[in-house]
Amino acid sequence: MNSLPIIDISPLYAADPAGWPAVAKQIDQACRDWGFFYIEGHPISAARIAELKAAAIDFFARPAEEKLRIDITQTEHHRGYGAIATEQLDPSKPSDLKETFDMGLHLPTEHPDVLAGKPLRGPNRHPHIAGWQALMEQHYLDMHELSKTLLRAMTLALGIERDFFDQRFDQPISVLRMIHYPPRQTASCAEQQGAGAHTDYGCVTLLYQDNAGGLQVQNLQGEWIDAPPIDGTFVVNIGDMMARWSNDNYKSTPHRVISPLGVDRYSMPFFAEPHPDTEISCLPGCQDAAHPAKYAPISCSDYMLSRFAETYAYRREEGQAAASGA
Numbered sequence: 001m002n003s004l005p006i007i008d009i010s011p012l013y014a015a016d017p018a019g020w021p022a023v024a025k026q027i028d029q030a031c032r033d034w035g036f037f038y039i040e041g042h043p044i045s046a047a048r049i050a051e052l053k054a055a056a057i058d059f060f061a062r063p064a065e066e067k068l069r070i071d072i073t074q075t076e077h078h079r080g081y082g083a084i085a086t087e088q089l090d091p092s093k094p095s096d097l098k099e100t101f102d103m104g105l106h107l108p109t110e111h112p113d114v115l116a117g118k119p120l121r122g123p124n125r126h127p128h129i130a131g132w133q134a135l136m137e138q139h140y141l142d143m144h145e146l147s148k149t150l151l152r153a154m155t156l157a158l159g160i161e162r163d164f165f166d167q168r169f170d171q172p173i174s175v176l177r178m179i180h181y182p183p184r185q186t187a188s189c190a191e192q193q194g195a196g197a198h199t200d201y202g203c204v205t206l207l208y209q210d211n212a213g214g215l216q217v218q219n220l221q222g223e224w225i226d227a228p229p230i231d232g233t234f235v236v237n238i239g240d241m242m243a244r245w246s247n248d249n250y251k252s253t254p255h256r257v258i259s260p261l262g263v264d265r266y267s268m269p270f271f272a273e274p275h276p277d278t279e280i281s282c283l284p285g286c287q288d289a290a291h292p293a294k295y296a297p298i299s300c301s302d303y304m305l306s307r308f309a310e311t312y313a314y315r316r317e318e319g320q321a322a323a324s325g326a
């Protein structure tokens, strides 16, 4: 087992449900074996992806002072631009050689969640680039729908109500991120990584990667294997919150990015996370007398904040407060 499964999800879009269970079974198996797989046959067009990549190249090439007008470290709601070395995904390595743009569900300042000061709730911060905001907002919605299609397939395999995740992913804290990895400067990857080894915090990640290469996934033997770019696909992986929700039936697998030498790399993960008040407690069907629930229930937002604190120095106090239930 040294290459990730590729699953054609197009039958999930057929009105006739006869083809759904076979796809659900493949997804379920891939989540148990690997926590990682590719999907093809999804509805996101090549033209959309090309437009997004062009937008990413334009934005990240702009002067630092322009990008830093929406500095993520200066916002309460974790939106906007993260300069190189803002994140350190692997604490045993130097900070990540990448820059990022993050957006979420836009909630205006008068929304009750924002007025109540709920973490991760608030307005987006977009660069002033013609067409940018409309493109990103449309893509956010389309990725949200795609993630719900995958989650619905999981409910079939897990034997839970079909709308279990639909309800919980209403008004989500999902994040759409653009990433630019400048070319690696050193021959050895030990001291300079695009993204240090990590597991994702959330439920399901859907990743577009361009054709530069560099994503690696750890297999069961602990070896790093390449997850090469495959045109027209997204790489899907399970995050820690879903591993916890599924009582570790679904795996959250370490991965990293070793940026190529001499080539800029662009990627775009969509991190699907539920509504912040969602209780993450062992899913029905994932526990029995021989396999009791391993994890205490926790709210989605408390879990996310405690994990952010490990990656971003500037969010540490808030994360410690969440972890201690303050």
Ligand SMILES: O=C(O)CCC(=O)C(=O)O
Pocket (backbone or CB within 6 Å): 179, 195, 200, 207, 209, 215, 255, 256, 257, 267, 268, 269
């Ligand atoms: O850029 C990539 O290919 C992967 C990024 C990633 O793993 C992350 O942002 O969590």
Ligand SMILES: [Fe+2]
Pocket (backbone or CB within 6 Å): 198, 199, 200, 255
């Ligand atoms: Fe990741």
